[in-house]
Amino acid sequence: MTHRPIILGIVGDSAAGKTTLTRGIAQVLGEENVTVICTDDYHRYDRKQRAEMDITALNPDCNYLDIMQQHLTLLRTGQSILKPIYNHHDGTFQPPEYIKPNRFVIVEGLLGYATRGIRDNYDVKVYLAPPESLRCQWKIKRDTMKRGYSEEDVILALKQREPDSEDFIRPQRKSADVIVTFYPPDDENGTSLNVRLVLRPTIPHPDFSEIFNQQSGHHIDAVRLGLDRDMGKPVDVLEIDSHATLEQVNALEMMLCNELPSLKNFCSSGGNQNLGILAGTTGEILQSYPLALTQLLIAYHMIKATKLV
Ligand SMILES: Nc1ncnc2c1ncn2[C@@H]1O[C@H](COP(=O)(O)OP(=O)(O)OP(=O)(O)O)[C@@H](O)[C@H]1O
Numbered sequence: 001m002t003h004r005p006i007i008l009g010i011v012g013d014s015a016a017g018k019t020t021l022t023r024g025i026a027q028v029l030g031e032e033n034v035t036v037i038c039t040d041d042y043h044r045y046d047r048k049q050r051a052e053m054d055i056t057a058l059n060p061d062c063n064y065l066d067i068m069q070q071h072l073t074l075l076r077t078g079q080s081i082l083k084p085i086y087n088h089h090d091g092t093f094q095p096p097e098y099i100k101p102n103r104f105v106i107v108e109g110l111l112g113y114a115t116r117g118i119r120d121n122y123d124v125k126v127y128l129a130p131p132e133s134l135r136c137q138w139k140i141k142r143d144t145m146k147r148g149y150s151e152e153d154v155i156l157a158l159k160q161r162e163p164d165s166e167d168f169i170r171p172q173r174k175s176a177d178v179i180v181t182f183y184p185p186d187d188e189n190g191t192s193l194n195v196r197l198v199l200r201p202t203i204p205h206p207d208f209s210e211i212f213n214q215q216s217g218h219h220i221d222a223v224r225l226g227l228d229r230d231m232g233k234p235v236d237v238l239e240i241d242s243h244a245t246l247e248q249v250n251a252l253e254m255m256l257c258n259e260l261p262s263l264k265n266f267c268s269s270g271g272n273q274n275l276g277i278l279a280g281t282t283g284e285i286l287q288s289y290p291l292a293l294t295q296l297l298i299a300y301h302m303i304k305a306t307k308l309v
């Protein structure tokens, strides 16, 4: 029996970390089982036209959201699409490509939750919300190193885009099942980041109650579970600090893996070498436990979703 593909949305502002997060999730699910779609390909205007028209890529009017919705609906029912391609190296469009969806489809981009018709296609919805200061640093680094912009260009673009970020990007947070915020610890100058995961009760999350039982209450534990409100609604919040020990990471992994034996290859015995991978400031390869666990949790939801269709 064949099943329809499971669709994951990863939405956030430019350089919020969508591609970085996607990479590890695809590793867990098996790259051969995953189709990744970047919705930048649905831009309506190329780089030169946007500059002439004084419109940003964040504006819904600057994107073919109707075609994006049609394509997601086709992919969700296992049908192929002819997807446009936007080339970030020179800011132009290339000939479209034929895409046949694999078992899992990851749709990452700026406006993935902009309309009800688009939102209805996802099984799991993630929103990335790093602090703005961190996102700006990431964007400056990435756009100067990989997209041919000068630092001044990027700083100016960030300023020009802010009203559209506020009007069109950040409101999408309310549609997510999981909100991911990587942030620097208060007490360190190091490069490793903590993560705060807001877990909305819109999908069934793993049972993390054991963490509550282990919390000492006397000091700040490196792994914390709590209750909070996000955009006025009650949520669970799981926080994992960058200095969490391998033992603490393994204990968290086991909570996921005990429920889903198919994740076992990615749990314990030293963790998985491919998860949580990042390039450091000098291009060196780093591994972040908070990122690895975030990738594992999202993969957990994707595999869980296969059991519901
Ligand atoms: N969890 C993280 N920890 C440390 N650095 C990160 C993390 N996520 C992203 N970055 C940094 O931010 C940069 C931008 O990340 P990434 O390309 O994943 O963003 P994006 O949301 O896919 O961007 P865009 O939508 O503009 O293509 C990366 O090159 C990396 O340097």
Ligand SMILES: O=C(CO)[C@H](O)[C@H](O)COP(=O)(O)O
Pocket (backbone or CB within 6 Å): 013, 014, 015, 040, 047, 057, 058, 087, 088, 089, 091, 110, 147
């Ligand atoms: O917000 C962005 C998401 O990546 C980009 O800036 C947008 O897609 C336009 O790309 P480019 O700056 O390469 O022309």
